[in-house]
Amino acid sequence: MEKYKPPFRKSKRSFRRPLPPIGLGDQIDYRNMSLITRFISEQGKILSRRVNRLNLKQQRLITLAIKQARILSLLPFLKNEKQFERAKPLSRTKKKWNRKRKRTTPQLNENSNQNLN
Helix, strand or coil, X not given: CCCCCCCCXXXXXXXXXXXXXXXXXXXXXXXXXXXXXXXXXXXXXXCCHHHHCCCHHHHHHHHHHHHHHHHCCCCCCCCCHHHHCCCCCCHHHHHHHHXXXXXXXXXXXXXXXXXXX
């Protein structure tokens, strides 16, 4: 016979929500850099509502404020620009281009030298 197992029950601890990231006195504006920078990732991307814990209206206002600050060059569009630098072309593609170029160059022979002079 199998032993009796009681059903799994969650603990009855109280659930506390963390404080909202935007207080009542905070004004969402493109000039409020201390507030705006909290909602931007390390790469300079706008964080989602789920991560920010904002309601829809607040997220829209934050997004508009961030975009306005970027346009006015108060915030950079990208923080890590090294990721988006152009990579050097591969040597393999360079060799292919040289091969095609060699094929298309005309061969000079004795007859063509006489025509040029």
